[in-house]
Amino acid sequence: MTPPRLTSSRQPLRLLQDRVATGLITAGGVGVLLAILAIGIFLVWETLPLLAIGDTLALAKLSPLAWGTLKAALAALLFAIPVALGAAAYSAMFMSASLRARIKPALEMMEAIPGVVVGFIAGLILAPWVERHLASALLMIVWLPLSAALAGCLWQLAKTRLRRRLPLSWAGVWLVPWLALMVTIVLWLAPWIEQQWLGGDLRQLLDERFGMDYATRNALIVGIAMGFAVIPSIYSLAEDALADVPTTLIEGAQALGASRWQALWKVALAAAGPGVFSAVMIGAGRAVGETMIVLMASGNTALFSASPFEGMRSMAAAIAIELPEASPGGLTYHLLILAALVLFIFTFLVNTLAEVVRQRLRRRYRQMGGTS
């Protein structure tokens, strides 16, 4: 037994130290939380002068920006939701466990790719290419899903040995060369199809037949680029929700004769629905606030147009461009801060909703007796 090292004279010092440190930590912690709170307060405070002005001009200036933001986010989600949810469903239900341990971090790595890089590729490389090969790009959007279905049908017809060599649980990987092959085929076929059926130039046809203008940097490009950036966040959260569904539920469904897909569609998706919803919400929040991709890939023209072949200007991009030039205290300054406030409130609400839904879901899984 060791004797007590500390003499009683040091005891008050220790207690004092402890009290001071606790106080400091509390002060620091509360200070940080207050600093975070200050963001909201600052934004509200700076938009108050707008109330005094009460100008309808303000709304007239903001509404095309709001439209642009919605259009960009919608375009991105149209691309991202099917791909991300499909990928989540596949990797939660069908993929082999060893593959999943590799693929999931790889896809989450996509999220880390900086927006400027994606924006640069989209705005300077992809946009001019799509402008020259519009027919190929559109054909690809139609053909790639069909070719996946075709791969499935061929696989059903294939010999057992081949099927064992290329199992469905590894399809996420071995379909990559298949899709690459399909892309090459489309690139090779598209000019011929354009020549035969579309009179040689799809853009001209669009202009003559439907009166649609084609801007180089447009909603289609933004949708693809920002979709690329949003896919990982939706995928990651949706996959978590689906993978956390208690296995007893899925095994039970399969024991009752459901196929793997039916178990996913009728049981797992029903159970994990809120989680999937919150994943989509968080993706929407990211799409609304993403600045650099829209700035670089959209052409930045404040238009009211629903055409996927025309550009737009989003609120975030407008803030990034105009705020450094706006004089503090001026009308533009306050308007742009109002735009920032709108973004802040929107994303905060959406994320809070998603978080609450997720927490409730986790509690529900626990009640279902899942081991997760």
Next chain:
Amino acid sequence: MTSGAANTASRHARFHWLNTVWPWLCAASVALSLLMLGALLALLLARGLGHFWPAALEEVTLRSGETLAGEAVREVALPQQAGTEQLYFTGNQDIEGVRWRWVAVEEIAERAQPDDLIRLERSPWGDFIGRLVAIEENDQRLEGDAAWQRLTTLLALPASQRQASDLLLTTVDGQPLRQPLANVISAQMPNAMAWWQKAHAWGEGVWRFLSEGPRAANTHGGVWPAIFGTVLMVILMSVIVTPFGVLAAIYLNEIAHQGRLTRLVRIGVRNLAGVPSIVYGVFGLGVFVYGIGGSLDEWFFSDTLPSPTFGTGGLLWASLTLALLTLPVVIVATEEGLARIPEAQREGAVALGATRLEMLTRIVLPMAAPAMLTGVILAIARAAGEVAPLMLVGVAKLAPQMPIDGEFPYLHLERKFMHLGYHLFDTAFHGEDVQAAIPQVYATALLLVLIVLVLNLTAIFLRHYLRRQRGNEC
């Protein structure tokens, strides 16, 4: 009745058919995501690194008898099946006024790659492509191979020791040019190089890209000031964000009463990670730059007003803004680490007579250290890739002075700085000759992606290692 049965049967069949197809569509979306990610990385790698490989120079004779020399950049099919055009980078802006030539492929009579074509990199006017006739030093004149030998030995010397001399050059169509050596940065004879010489030139090109400052409105030269600015800003940011983030996490997890309010605060902090970065930029501009910076100027730097010192974007404000932006990342990661520590450890420490401070500093914090490190690395990775908020609070397209120099106080927090991401954006979208800048932009993008990916991978491995270690302990 029978038709009804047939109907259900066919519906059943269709359902079955869809059943087999849906999983394949899902699998294809994984494949598509992987394909896109792979294509992006492959494109960046190929174009970013390929840019430094000495490209072959072509001498092209057109059917009209005209000759030109240049680097073949790409071939593009014209609309309406009107043939294809080839884009050449021909350089020689001081002689021809343009640097790019589009040539219809059917106009070309002959394409050759003669060994004696040289490519000079010059500081005004950009690249020269043509032939070296002679080199003149004082009264000495060297021609042919000797001239090329002399030129390479001269260029191998540091710029200050080179003798003043003139190069006599000629373009492929015979226009002469007298070029002072002082303006020449490097010379290559790419068609005559063996692959190992090219590899050497490639290594040199990469090194110069990483270590030199930009030239010619950021379209040439290196990105060293941007790397330096990014790293310095990120270091400052992590110095600010680490203590505050850890403090807030300790408060939330160890000291605050775990009630409904704490839970709300926790959700709030978590959600701040999802708030768009541009909003933080607006806050930084309004509060740090105009608010605090403006007041600082009034109190301490009133003699230099109206030109602002701290009242404009600068290194300090950018670091503070990004620290605020990454605060939720650090808090969340640290809290996760703290929550993983078994309650028994804390109770054991307290039962042995430790005060709360001793329990925190001796037991809890050492155990949570890897989690904190993970949080800080993730924060750095996020900050290194952010550009939007920086555009508001202090990034510059070309900073005349580095933020660290020999002048007192050595670290100049109020100076504007260059940042890799903004450098990329600016060269790609605001340059005069975007076409010429694109290879440079690819290289910058590759560098940025590599930095961010390496940081993220470090964080992932650290977290993985940590979980495994914890798993053994429990």
